[in-house]
Amino acid sequence: MTIRQLPDTLVNQIAAGEVIERPASVVKELVENAIDAGATRVDIDLEDGGVRLIRIRDDGGGIPPEELPLAIQRHATSKIASLDDLEAVATLGFRGEALPSIASVSRFSIASRQGRDGRGTVLLVEGGRVGEVAPKQLPPGTTVEVRDLFFNVPARRKFLRAERTELGHIEEWLRQLALARPDVELRVTHNGKPLRRYKGGESGTLFSADRLGETLGEEFLVNALQVDHETPVSTESGSTMRLRGWIARPAYSRASADQQYLYVNGRAVRDRSVAHAVKQAYADVLFHGRQPAYVLFLDVDPRRVDVNVHPAKHEVRFRDSRAIHEFVYRTLSAALAETRAGAVAGIDPATGELVSPMPASMPSSMPSSTVSSAYGGQPAMRPDVSAWNRPMPQTGLGLRVDEARVAYGALYGASTAPQQAVRPLPEAVEGEVPPLGYAIAQLHGIYILSETVDGLIVVDMHAAHERIGYEKLKSAHDSIGLRMQPLLVPQTIAVSEREAETAEREAETLAALGFEVTRSGPQALALRGVPALLADGEIEALFRDVIADLVEHGASRRVAGARDELLATMACHSAVRANRRLSLPEMNALLREMEATERSGQCNHGRPTWAKFTLGEIDRWFLRGR
Template sequence: MPIQQLPDTLINQIAAGEVVERPASVVKELVENALDAGAGRIDIDLEEGGVRLVRVRDDGGGMAADDLPLAVSRHATSKIASLDDLESVATLGFRGEALPSIASVSRFLIATRRDGDAHGAALGVDGGRVGQVAPKQQPVGTVVEVRDLFYNVPARRKFLRAERTELGHIEEWLRALALARPDVELRVTHNGKPSRRYRALSESGAGLFTDERLAGTLGEEFARQALRIEHAGAGLRLHGWVAQPGYSRASADQQYVYVNGRAVRDRSIAHAVRQAFADVLYHGRQPAYVLFLELDPTRVDVNVHPAKHEVRFRDSRLVHDFVYRTVQGALAATRAGTAPASPGVGASMSPADPAQRQAGGIEDARARSAMGAMAPGATHQVPMRLQVDEARAAYAALYAGDPGRPALPREDAGAGVPPLGFAIAQLHGIYILSEAADGLIVVDMHAAHERIGYERLKTAHDSEGLRAQPLLVPQAVAVSEREADVAEQEAGTLAELGFELSRGGPQSLLLRSVPALLAQGDIEALLRDVLADLRERGESLRVRSARDALLSTMACHGAVRANRRLGIPEMNALLRQMEATERSGQCNHGRPTWAHFPLPEIDRWFLRGR
């Protein structure tokens, strides 16, 4: 067949294959156009999951009647005019492909009116055949109707799923949009019935965002468990929310990333967040987060995917490191007793102020010598008689006055009580029971002590740095030529990780020193993994991860074991150490270390007040 120019209709249908995957793609393109037009309210009407009808109405600026034919022409846009505009584009849409592509595979109608125009104008397109512009009564703004999607491309239509499935894809995209644009009201109807409504929140009501918009999109539990992120540096700003590790998911269904307001999927950012959660998340679980990254538009390329789902950073290594350290810092700042730990686990307690941290200081001082015996490896047993005496003393303090009758509650009963309260008993040699200001705290003593020991080991090792251990005889490591090139280019980075090496040939390296703490492991496999990370992302955290895994094992073996009887001072000392230790809400394997039962909840167990 000779080379020939394709007709416009076929060109548009080919483009539609890239831009229009399903009804959700149509909703995305039309709503993004409405946002770029300055809409404050967007109404979305759907029929049959969007296959029969997608109608998007906005109150934006509208268009001139003469612009309608251009709006359905390929590569016609008001958003860029030069290469400089493309490199710094800040609008959601800019390609000029969406409307002609959608119109080529549907029965399409667009009507618009600007403020000040006597009337609106409308233009219809049927399967790519463009009609004539006609006057039309129309409020200020634009409405676009897309009927019978893929009616003229049956091969594409048969790949659409059931109505409920297609509607679910639309709702998920709108959920992501609602998180990014709390200033815009979104109303959705399906088959004539109201389906979703996201009320607009003003700037003055920004404080309501976490409670209302987060709860309305991701659920009240996410909002309750969310940690606020806000950090800027190196020309980057990251803000949003990450859920506490205890609020983890079986899948990555609550992971939202936005770059300059655009929802994207980015492997580098996703990897950075997973690394930040590495030793606080239970195996196989996924973190939940809503993160907004802002940077100079010239430092990110948004023109790398037809549907604009992906971006490319000029300095992906910097972005990865910035996200990792920001999220890791937020998680490190959490401590047992200061925030929720998981659904039904952990307390909505405020971080202890200096006075609260000082409270119990006398008892903490008395307990230090007792707690010192709980250092990793300690095996002594507290005599049962001493345990009983300490318990009696604790109960006597709780029930001052008549030992057979509890003291009446005082208004200042919670004053001076530390976040995890004061220990009152040990249960089955496994759990510590503690009375907090507003209820009962239960602590898994082995899991808690394991985290405390682990964080101490990490701190001690970090102060020394990653020491290198020289090899008596250089070890030859077979690698690919690309890996050898990376090793040469990143020799300085590898040296900081404890690897001293040189190139022994096109596909070999000579290894002269290795990280001392990991010298007994599979160094060759670790080196190859590090080189793969350096090639793909420009940095590697594998050495640190392998080191942390070893330190975690050491801490686990050194932690206090089940059935170890502790005295009241020892239990209180452990509680105080938890309050002062980073990430103490989870053990090294991601399991929760403590649970909180508020007094009203306990009252409900026994039907008190009914």
């Protein structure tokens, strides 16, 4: 077969197959160009879900008349001039493929005017055939019209979906952009009718309450936890990485991953390593099968991330993905650890202010003596809770009860040991009411009812005590560390050559996880030691999962996850059961423990441990004030 040079039109159409998937792809490329040009307002006019018409108008810097034909040439761009520019690119677009690709599969026109020019110019392109530049009156900025998308590529056009579906993809991408750029006003019309408007002008306010509410709704706002953490990457270069944004409290979970937004240096991307880190951070607090919601902005040195790995720039490649994974995991884990019961966080939709978990002050009309009388005249201090503890049954997971007690000391002390040592808890300050208030009753032996300054708290006592015990077990085990148990006979495990190389390279990492392993062949490993706590479980399957994680993500929490699963089962068995009658001092002690325990807003299985009903809500139940 003869080798021949492809015609430019066909080359552009092939490129369009990579860059232009549907109308939303066109909107993405054109709006990103507008923002790169310094636009503060972008108007998006659509017809038939963008198939019949996409018109993008901006107030950016514009294009000189002599450069207009060059703008629709392949790999022509003002954003990079050298490899150094490419490695440090900070603009949304840079490849120079979008305009020629779009013009090759549509009836295309581009009109532009720079502010200093008296008039603008326009250039028409139909199916890749370029016309002549002509003068045109228009305001400063650029207007791009894309009509009849894929009119000359019927095989591509038949794969487009219904109008509502294509419009939905456009709206979702605009939502992604709106979250990242609250300084840019976005106005959208569809079939001649206003569809959506995102107000702009919020320069420097990345986490705008208004913009978050517009895009994700007020329910996300009131459940949002702010994240902002920065850490050095290299002492030599002085570079850092920073994670900012919002994550939703575990109680606000989703059935799908429809509210998960990740931005790397301002660019919306999908990254499996970061998604995996987020999932692991939520593993301890999220109900089974539910998805977390978040808006996260990861800022790293542009030279440490490759944005040129996907034609549509949906994906990136990090130079050190392991460090990124660990940084994201630890940052979010620390934030989620503060989801203590009674803590209120998020943005007040009415004021736009961040709500902090501060204790409510006692109203002046309520004498301080009421505090003690509310629970039988006992002083506001931590009562003895040893009566909650019960002998722990066999866990069924390979760890004997006596071993657990030796390993974790008095955490699971029997009821015959009322004098066991406990860490002191914050005592109530006179004139203030703790976040979870003071217990007033127990309902059906299951729920604790507690009175606060502004309403009623209901606590699931088993779920709450389960989380408290679980966190104590984890803390105790973390202080002990993972003990390795040698195997009498080394176990040979067949693996791929890549997995064998990873195990050999990561021997120290595996040792820290409790595994002693050596390479015994090109595709074989000899397992000589395993984590003692998990020795009676499915250790080979666990080891294979650990290796798979190290290959894909450069890190693994499989051992910690298996350990936590075991400790969670132990905590569940030992938690106070339903129909167990507690005294008011015992109930108040549980409330104080919840306020001091990390992640106490959810039990070990992700179920909520408490709920609050304000006086306003209760008044509405009975139509008071109407």
